[in-house]
Amino acid sequence: MLRGINVGGHKSVSMSELANCYDSLGFGRVRTYIQSGNVVFDYDGSNIQGLVEKITKKVADRFGFEVSVVIRTKKEMLRVIKNNPYAGLDEKSLHVTFLSAKPPGMSTREIEEAKSADEKFSISEREVYLFCPNGYGKSKLSNSFLERKLKIHATTRNWRTVNRLYALSNE
Structure with missing residues (x-):
């Protein structure tokens, strides 16, 4: 990506x-x-x-x-899909920020303070799952924000794209 x-x-x-x-x-x-x-x-x-x-x-x-x-390898993409902490919520509001590496000793306090009351986030080893019911474009939890706070390169994809990339790896 x-x-x-x-x-x-x-x-x-x-x-x-x-x-x-x-x-x-x-x-x-x-x-x-x-x-x-x-x-x-x-x-x-x-x-x-x-x-x-x-x-x-x-x-x-x-x-x-x-x-x-x-x-991400095919196996890693499958892990991302299976480990979705927001399964059952509106998939149109779900995004994954893929990190270039595991972030060094980070604090989630600033991320928690920046998110709106309706938003949710969950950090795994090299991904940040984002649930933005008011739209990703309106969220303060942008790719640039997460890169600054986590001090790492990243790129964000919506849930449909995550699933499509995994499907393409199986074709």
Whole structure:
């Protein structure tokens, strides 16, 4: 998952160009989903940090800008889905912020203070589940806010996208 491409006319990339970029890295079965930097591909290696660096460099070389790259394996995406603490609530209000690593000794106090009374959040090892019944766009628990408070790169996806990315990994 790439953070911040095709948002508000900035860092514009066509998904076919992005797929070609990943193809050129030798990944198998490259698929993209919607216009926000979701790429599913086959990779046989185990060095995820090296993979992040390789993709980051290739995207910068190919498109002329840097982006944060967050990777989850198929197994990890299934874990994210199964561990949803808000199962049974309106899925249209559910989002997951994927963290690039486990946050270093963080306090949730500032996050708790920033959320509205109706909102809920739950932090797992490398994800923050957000339930925003008034809309994610109106929430103070934005991706940028969480990056600042947790001191880590992140990217957020709605629940439908999370499920679709997992489904694509099985096709």
